[in-house]
């Protein structure tokens with residue numbers, strides 16, 4: 570493990586592979602936990618040098634495998650294009666490193682399952698940033714669905730963005746060879762499904778899906794553009810698109826609840842709007858990721874817009890409050906809370922010790938749901954989600 574700090578504690582040593590906007594988010598979150606950002610790697614030597622200066626990394630590495638083999642890091646944060654997640658996570662686990670791997674965990678169920686088996690075999694900590702679980706008002710919704718408002722009867726919502734809404738917009742996610750066979754659903758529909766399963770405690774058991782590619786051609790930008798990055802030039806060759814812009818999904822859960830989801834990355838005006846609405850017996854709960862400091866509680870009688878004030882929140886929600894009411898907590902705060910919990914699990918030697926931490930088992934779930942959505946859209950019928958036996962939770966014995 571890392572070098573001792575004044576209090577005798579050991580600062581965790583973090584290595585980051587991938588330096589798009591999310592790599593910077595990981596670096597800021599790691600630093601906020603008190604970890605050292607020992608090293609970073611980007612897609613080119615120039616971008617690596619720029620990223621190291623930008624995030625204040627202690628050194629650079631030639632590539633992800635050199636960072637993993639260096640012996641200078643305790644946990645590897647994987648923030649690369651999706652096709653590299655499996656090989657890098659596999660190498661990190663094999664070398665005894667804990668892993669935080671961006672979603673989707675892998676571009677196939679087999680690869681995601683193999684990674685879960687590797688985690689189970691080593692007992693290392695391995696987490697996936699389904700970070701929207703870490704908003705205090707999401708935890709409040711989860712607590713209310715567990716008791717006062719009763720079980721869910723109807724679940725619906727959407728996840729809408731517009732950063733891919735013109736032919737000029739391009740990104741590695743659009744290319745199935747880099748992003749995987751599903752784009753919009755795997756990229757952001759996975760967040761929505763993880764969140765509603767987390768909040769309700771239920772599981773999506775079958776889906777009926779339609780996938781739509783509204784822009785069949787785009788102006789290729791190669792690997793050059795990061796998510797949400799505006800295009801500077803209109804140079805580039807036209808390329809055909811083999812992944813979806815929109816996913817429409819109906820689903821049934823294991824408890825028999827029905828629901829629907831609209832996923833779109835071409836909805837002008839919506840920047841990162843994840844919304845769910847859950848109609849339970851005594852109230853409806855609605856959450857909007859673009860207004861994350863409030864939770865709407867709808868009733869036959871007076872409804873209320875519950876503001877984040879720890880004096881009135883369930884203890885499970887108050888645990889994630891870091892600022893007084895009226896001082897909005899946002900996306901980076903939510904990401905910081907996820908990384909803090911992941912690093913706490915490393916310190917404790919167990920993911921089971923940290924309630925609500927999304928692990929590789931949750932990453933596998935998301936890939937299984939994505940696989941069912943792809944099969945349903947192909948066959949134009951309802952398809953069961955491959956629930957299978959979720960791999961055993963990582964053992965809790967100490968990690969060397």
Ligand code: SOE
Pocket residue numbers: 730756757760796841
């Ligand atoms: C792009 O769609 C993206 O950065 C996703 O990859 C993230 O998972 C999501 O949280 C925000 O949008």
